Amino acid sequence: MLSEAQIFALLRGTGNTILITAVAIPIGIIFGMILALGRISGNKILQKLSWLYVWFFRGTPLLLQLFIIHFAIPLIALDITGNKMPINAYMSCFIAFSLNSSAYLAEFFRAGIESIDKGQMEASKALGMTYNQAMFHIIIPQSIKRLIPSVGNEIITLIKDTSLASTVAIFDLLRTTKTMSSSTGKWVYYIYAAAVYLVLTSVIQIAFDKTEKKVGIYE
Amino acid sequence: MKKKLVFLLVFVMVFSVVVVGCTNEEPQDEAKILKVGTDDAYPPFEFHDEKTNDLIGFDIDFGYALAERLGMEIEWIPTAWDGIFNGVNTGQYDAIISCTSLTPDRMESFAMSKPYLANGIVIVSPTDTEPASTIEQLSGKKVGVQIETTSDIAAQKFIADGAKLNLYKYDTIMDAFAALKGGSIDYILVDNSVGGYYIQTDVESFAITSEVLSNEPIGVTMAKGNTELQEKVNTAIKEMQEDGTMTALSMKWFLDDLATNIDEDLQVIE
Numbered sequence A: 001m002l003s004e005a006q007i008f009a010l011l012r013g014t015g016n017t018i019l020i021t022a023v024a025i026p027i028g029i030i031f032g033m034i035l036a037l038g039r040i041s042g043n044k045i046l047q048k049l050s051w052l053y054v055w056f057f058r059g060t061p062l063l064l065q066l067f068i069i070h071f072a073i074p075l076i077a078l079d080i081t082g083n084k085m086p087i088n089a090y091m092s093c094f095i096a097f098s099l100n101s102s103a104y105l106a107e108f109f110r111a112g113i114e115s116i117d118k119g120q121m122e123a124s125k126a127l128g129m130t131y132n133q134a135m136f137h138i139i140i141p142q143s144i145k146r147l148i149p150s151v152g153n154e155i156i157t158l159i160k161d162t163s164l165a166s167t168v169a170i171f172d173l174l175r176t177t178k179t180m181s182s183s184t185g186k187w188v189y190y191i192y193a194a195a196v197y198l199v200l201t202s203v204i205q206i207a208f209d210k211t212e213k214k215v216g217i218y219e
Numbered sequence B: 001m002k003k004k005l006v007f008l009l010v011f012v013m014v015f016s017v018v019v020v021g022c023t024n025e026e027p028q029d030e031a032k033i034l035k036v037g038t039d040d041a042y043p044p045f046e047f048h049d050e051k052t053n054d055l056i057g058f059d060i061d062f063g064y065a066l067a068e069r070l071g072m073e074i075e076w077i078p079t080a081w082d083g084i085f086n087g088v089n090t091g092q093y094d095a096i097i098s099c100t101s102l103t104p105d106r107m108e109s110f111a112m113s114k115p116y117l118a119n120g121i122v123i124v125s126p127t128d129t130e131p132a133s134t135i136e137q138l139s140g141k142k143v144g145v146q147i148e149t150t151s152d153i154a155a156q157k158f159i160a161d162g163a164k165l166n167l168y169k170y171d172t173i174m175d176a177f178a179a180l181k182g183g184s185i186d187y188i189l190v191d192n193s194v195g196g197y198y199i200q201t202d203v204e205s206f207a208i209t210s211e212v213l214s215n216e217p218i219g220v221t222m223a224k225g226n227t228e229l230q231e232k233v234n235t236a237i238k239e240m241q242e243d244g245t246m247t248a249l250s251m252k253w254f255l256d257d258l259a260t261n262i263d264e265d266l267q268v269i270e
Helices: A004-040 A044-059 A062-081 A089-114 A118-126 A131-168 A173-184 A188-218 B002-023 B058-070 B084-089 B104-109 B150-160 B173-182 B192-201 B227-242 B245-254
Strands: B033-038 B073-078 B095-101 B110-112 B121-126 B142-146 B166-170 B187-191 B206-208 B218-223
Touching (some): A004 A131, A004 A173, A004 A188, A062 A089, A062 A131, A062 B173, A131 A188, A173 A188, B058 B095, B084 B095, B084 B218, B104 B110, B110 B227, B121 B173, B121 B192, B150 B166, B173 B206, B187 B192, B192 B206, B192 B245, B218 B227
Parallel strands (some): B033 B095, B142 B166, B142 B187
Antiparallel strands (some): B095 B218, B110 B218, B121 B187, B121 B206
């Protein structure tokens, strides 16, 4: 069974996992929406910039992005400026996970918005609405129901990906149990980790299932 | 249609069983191969050559010499340090040669060989900050270690004894040195041999600033109860220490003979 110290260690690890997810998802949603709007806007430069962003952050491993932010950038800054510019391990995680989930969410949002029939935008404009009015009052509200499953999906993926934080010396849930397992030679700790991950992801899954039903009540 | 599908399914299953069976048909002489787990990101003990990407290092040279003496072929199995001990227990490899210090805990849980290299923990400071020579001076500072190394265990002991270290545990010692250089952490606790090697590579950035704080010589780790291999390895190490092989290897990597007359009186901080 778990000792008191081990329970605290597991709780701390779980706390870090939740903390990183809780910071990254709201930032990811806001940034992702901005990127998605840029991608479908008429402005060529905004389109290209959004495309480049998604191309990089979706096309390289999250672990690599985390390494670049935590280890490479301070060394590059040192080479260029001669001054040390350390970056806090938590801050590196917040930045890397937020930037990464923005790229994924941007693509979900874009697909959601584009899935709304063109006639909706045309009708809004015929009624005298501007592009922004039509987008924020007509198009995006309609796309939300379609976005809920993919946002839920992204949160669940992110919860599991927080195990990468261990590479920058943050003890997440998985790392905590791995250490316990390898120092005692017992595999049972992996069951505790699996159980905690399942509890976390179940909460998200159930909450999103419910929201989807509620939002879709008039469809 | 359904029948065809079933037939196809059965065919695929039978075929895959046959294929799998075939690949297992040539049994290799297991007794002649020594499988060794190593964390291949730990210069100068085990790491990859910058140009050729070959596995090189003091431990690697030692491993080949040891295997030759045992009349076996060595097969290196690169493994992350975090969890490396599990592999020897589950039989994924016969031994660990990965700069593994002898500690009472490890000697209890595994069959450890006689030491083949002297080793202890030191403090590494960046050259542009106040050098730390004692644990007290690390109080309130960010201290990097590699996870589950003896330095990690020692740091936890210091904390349990009241030292106020902010401990940062990295997967590889390279990450810790990168973090130290970038300023994310203030000091590193590390084996003196490894510390010495890094300082050679970047004299301007790092310095060893403390005495050796412990005596934890390096040995080969084998599964508990594997006394046959343990005895053979011990005999081979003794022979290599007597005929000068170990001295030559130590001179090559550390410019000093750390591999003979090793103090076996452990002073472990745990």
